Amino acid sequence: MIKKYILPLFMLAIFETIAITLYLTKDNLFYLLNFSYIGFSIALGLFLFIKKYRHARCVTQLLVGLYMLLYLGLACNENMQIEGFWYYLFTGVFEAATIHYAVAKIFGPLVFGRGWCGYACWTAMILDFLPYKVPMQPRKKIGWIRYVVFAASLIFVASLFLTHVGNIERIMFWAFIIGNLLYYVIGISFAFLFKDNRAFCKYICPITVFLKPMSYFALLRIKCDTSKCISCGKCKRVCPMDVDVTDNSRKRKNGTECILCFECVNNCPKNAL
Numbered sequence: 001m002i003k004k005y006i007l008p009l010f011m012l013a014i015f016e017t018i019a020i021t022l023y024l025t026k027d028n029l030f031y032l033l034n035f036s037y038i039g040f041s042i043a044l045g046l047f048l049f050i051k052k053y054r055h056a057r058c059v060t061q062l063l064v065g066l067y068m069l070l071y072l073g074l075a076c077n078e079n080m081q082i083e084g085f086w087y088y089l090f091t092g093v094f095e096a097a098t099i100h101y102a103v104a105k106i107f108g109p110l111v112f113g114r115g116w117c118g119y120a121c122w123t124a125m126i127l128d129f130l131p132y133k134v135p136m137q138p139r140k141k142i143g144w145i146r147y148v149v150f151a152a153s154l155i156f157v158a159s160l161f162l163t164h165v166g167n168i169e170r171i172m173f174w175a176f177i178i179g180n181l182l183y184y185v186i187g188i189s190f191a192f193l194f195k196d197n198r199a200f201c202k203y204i205c206p207i208t209v210f211l212k213p214m215s216y217f218a219l220l221r222i223k224c225d226t227s228k229c230i231s232c233g234k235c236k237r238v239c240p241m242d243v244d245v246t247d248n249s250r251k252r253k254n255g256t257e258c259i260l261c262f263e264c265v266n267n268c269p270k271n272a273l
């Protein structure tokens with residue numbers, strides 16, 4: 001019985017460990033509440049998935065995504081976008097966005113891969129409601145755009161420090177609002193242009209510059225039982241990220257793109273995944 005729920009319990013344990021460690025080291029109750037809430041939301045989504053609730057992932061996405069966007073971003077003025085990460089890095093403060101990036105996007109992916117992209121990102125939370133859950137066009141070779149956006153975000157924040165502009169905190173707040181609006185407009189436009197909800201994730205999102213190399217080593221991965229697989233190709237057809245999940249090697253095609261959405265698992269007729 002307990003074995004069935006090992007994954008949600010494991011994720012809850014990881015986040016509780018982070019919550020308690022940060023609470024004790026930083027002496028700040030916020031970290032205890034914040035990471036406990038995120039851990040609970042992820043565990044709840046996984047629990048609902050095991051119970052075969054169709055919208056399980058969506059529940060976690062909304063619980064975490066809305067919390068981070070509306071509460072942390074708008075109410076608490078914490079810029080959790082990549083510019084916020086650079087900002088805190090330049091100020092030398094290990095707080096807010098730096099901790100968020102360390103946990104969700106830099107070291108966390110060594111354990112849970114791109115779980116952030118499947119269960120927590122507030123940009124994808126909206127994109128996943130669009131009509132092209134399964135990509136209708138082959139992948140394009142324009143992934144280089146993410147490096148341009150990555151460099152632009154770094155140059156933008158560095159120039160604020162180099163030119164000594166006043167009230168950088170206020171600028172970062174507005175950068176969060178404008179940046180998010182831009183992400184939504186570009187993300188939705190690209191989804192319709194390429195008939196692919198996740199086109200923004202595949203070609204533009206600068207955070208993937210961190211996420212992709214780290215998730216290469218992810219502990220949690222979807223694996224294929226090749227003795228059961230009949231090579232029907234259904235898993236590849238339903239995958240929003242074009243992953244060749246039948247190949248168990250770490251070098252599998254688009255392997256660092258897997259967002260652990262479990263669509264392939266749900267659709268495999270032979271329970272091979």
Ligand code: SF4
Pocket residue numbers: 116117118121122123124200201202205206207208
């Ligand atoms: S790739 Fe970027 S936009 Fe897409 S889900 Fe991940 S963090 Fe969000």
Ligand code: SF4
Pocket residue numbers: 224228229230231232233234235236246267268269270271272273
């Ligand atoms: S859906 Fe299942 S049986 Fe079909 S190719 Fe994928 S893993 Fe194999």
Ligand code: SF4
Pocket residue numbers: 222238239240241242243245257258259260261262263264265
């Ligand atoms: S369908 Fe499977 S391989 Fe594709 S992103 Fe989702 S979990 Fe990963």
